[in-house]
Amino acid sequence: MADDTEKKERVLHTRIPAVLEGELKAAASALRVPVSNLVRTILEDAVKLADRASERVEDRLSKTAQSVHQERGRLRRAVERLNPLADVVAYQPVVIAQASTCARCGAGLEAGEPAGLAVRSRPGPPLFVCQECQPRPKP
Template sequence: MTTEESNRGDEQRRRRHEEREACREERRREREARRQERKGRILHTRISEQLAEDIRRVAEDLRVPVSNLVRNVLDEAFSAVESVSDNVGDLVEDIVDEAERAQKRMRRRRRHRHAARHHRRPVSEEEATDLESMEPEEREDIEAEIREAEAEPTRERPEFPDVVGWQPLLLNREQTCADCGRELRRGTRAFVGLTAAGLSQKTLCRACVNSRG
């Protein structure tokens, strides 16, 4: 993931957060409007004699009219239900945000691991920024993986002298990266080699193409 893609992802998350806040505010306004509407209407219903007696007794104890007591109880009940509904929505949104952050962390781990195991190149500025932004425990794990990978025998990388450039595409069938050997599933964004004669049979994953930049 490039810095531009990362920034674009942050901007999208910021917009989603603002949209959610706007929706919450709209729900609050709707709840208040419903409360006002409820106060302005008369509701007739049939209840048992025992319930009517209980309501009258509680109203007398509180020294309030029966109608006020019933209205306040109903308002509180509806407010509680709406609050629970909003809290569930907020919880789902928090889970989605955390899943996105976890996915981003996994991508960063794969990028660092891939760079260390297959390319033996210095850590880029973007990767260094990633490391600095990680939690200490996560950063230590990745640094340990990098040290372990760097201790492995160096692999000779293919040069592909017949390839003029690499064309991005969305895979319609499974392929294998011609550089690192990683299996690329259908639907993965990858790159196919362009030669003077046209498309070649060589496909690279995004990490391998980025490492050649």
């Protein structure tokens, strides 16, 4: 049931001031993500933060929108949460010891199965990718 609701995504059209559009485009380009991903991240982030601070989502959203520029660092981290493999620098072949899931496609990884251990530029919990999701070594 929850899975079903999560998959049902909607397209929203809205008017935004030209200045904000410029800020969003500049921030998206600096973060190297599509503008639509950034907008989605900002919305999710605003809902989460508003929840925590028990303020209205609209207030939080307008605060975020006004400060897209200053909040770039926080937005970058939020965007990276959408893509857990954003800071991967290499993949090391390993054999799975405990059942896990592929961080890219979500496929189940069973104990004994070969996989790629994601080597990341920053510390974090181990991430694995299935063989199909690993880049092929150049011959």
